[in-house]
Amino acid sequence: MNSPRQRQFLMALVTLVTVGSTLLVATANSQAVAPEPEAWTGSWSAALTPAGAGKSKDGFSDQTIRMFVHTSVGGTQARIRLSNRYGTAPLTIGRATLALPWPEAGPGDLKPGSVVDATFNGQKQVTIPSGGSAVSDPVPMEVPASQDVAVTLYVPAQPKPNPATWHIYSRETTYIGTGDHASEASGAKLAETRNNWYYLAGLDVLNRSGQGSIVVLGDSITDGLKTTVNADRRWTDFLGARLVKEAPEGRAPGILNAGLSGNRLTLNGADLGVNELGMNGASRFHFDVLGQTGVRTVILALGINDVWLSQDTADNIIARIQQMASVARQSGLKVVVCTLSPWNAFESAPGVVAYTPTLDSVRLQVNSYIRTSTEFDGIIDFDAALRDPANPTKLRPEWDSGDHIHPNDAGNEAMAKAVPLDLLLADDADED
Known part of the structure; x- marks a missing residue:
């Protein structure tokens, strides 16, 4: 047991056991404090209906719609769900953005630097068939709990009227204007207002x-x-x-x-x-x-x-x-x-x-x-x-x-x- 070779073998064995024990302890500790996996969950939704009177009757053409929704839980990413469930023709959304509101600046205004594009399979534009729906790619933004989030949609010029799938009593002011203003923080060009939501079915968050x-x-x-x-x-x-x-x-x-x-x-x-x-x-x-x-x-x-x-x-x-x-x-x-x-x-x-x-x-x-x-x-x-x-x-x-x-x-x-x-x-x- 006192030979150099025996001593080297014993030291190697002790080192191996020590390292192995350390790894086991580290693994056990990491399991004890591991964060829960993130999962997608709904934070806000609206029940949608067929068109009625007003803006819903003919839908939108070359217009921007800025809507505000109130979250329940927050998350590290967001995605929106859009619907053309009651439309009579395909609906094209030319651009969609998410942002945080900034009401102290002005009606329909957004917090500078918070506007983020929502894409659909990597594209800014999506066409939703009549009766269909679409969900955006994950949007990198911190979504606050129990706070408002702005969703802005630009509907390009449509070949013919297409009734909007909507929610009539939003209890939130929606801002509408001609042209594409989805990426603009200012709401100055969105002068027309309604108390309805259009095409927007839900806001999901990646939540822990x-x-x-x-x-x-x-x-x-x-x-x-x-x-x-x-x-x-x-x-x-x-x-x-x-x-x-x-x-x-x-x-x-x-x-x-x-x-x-x-x-x-x-x-x-x-x-x-x-x-x-x-x-x-x-x-x-x-x-x-x-x-x-x-x-x-x-x-x-x-x-x-x-x-x-x-x-x-x-x-x-x-x-x-x-x-x-x-x-x-x-x-x-x-x-x-x-x-x-x-x-x-x-x-x-x-x-x-x-x-x-x-x-x-x-x-x-x-x-x-x-x-x-x-x-x-x-x-x-x-x-x-x-x-x-x-x-x-x-x-x-x-x-x-x-x-x-x-x-x-x-x-x-x-x-x-x-x-x-x-x-x-x-x-x-x-x-x-």
Whole structure:
């Protein structure tokens, strides 16, 4: 054991064991602190409908459209999803950009240096067939959580009118101008304004939380119909901000608003002669829920329009909720259902009171079913959260927008606070 050769062999063996142990420790430590893999998830979305009146009727030609959307979760890259679902001809987008807003500079202005081109398979231009859609390449930009992002589209001259696929009640100002101004930070040449979104279906982000997205399939209450324009006061906006703030270790899911004013469970807007009210909830489930990026949970917030507008029975409304929940479960989604909120004194037209105790009894039957059912993963009791303790058939006065069915900004915030977060946050056991 004392020979030089034996000593060299022993030292080599000790060195090998030491190096191997060091590598094992380093490997174990690196596994313990390895970051979660990034994944694409939806941060914002809009439910889209066929064209109606105004700018949507003939679409756009040699015009720039600058739209602002409010994110839920942030990410290290972005991509946009565009739709020509209801167009009657191919739609060409000549240029698309993403940027951060700079409202203090001027209406429709963008933060200098933040404008980035969105490409499609490496090309700045993309043509979307009638009924089709397109998704951009990843855009290198830091997308902030619970903040606005500007998406600007330039539509070149079109050979003929092509109705725009759109969302009528954006509650955000959209800026429109003639010519290509997609890459310009200034909004000075975008003088025409609307409160609609055009062609834009979603904004996805590359996100480290790995929590996917939650889609809210709803009506005008989810759409934020009576909330303040350009203030991002929909209940889903409040909920997204709450999740970003309160989710442990920053593991917040994206919140995707698929609210559509006038939406019903099975009847279309076209049945009333109003295309922009869109397809019924069951029909748009495939596009607006299953078609979303990273979707894991759906919140069903439909039914009040079936009560007062369709004057449907409680049994029919319940059966449709059950069927939509069944489709969601078969698709591997968690299902959360919302009770229907109070609406006493709501007028369907000036001086025409739509509310009756008989119709409200239908709402109460539906709510009773939702509260006692074991068919869902959870419920959100908006009825209990919003009703006036002195008259449970009415909204609390301080949360009433004035039309007695749509909550105001404070009411939307109360709705978000009423959501049990444990219903929406991933169960670690489910991920193993």
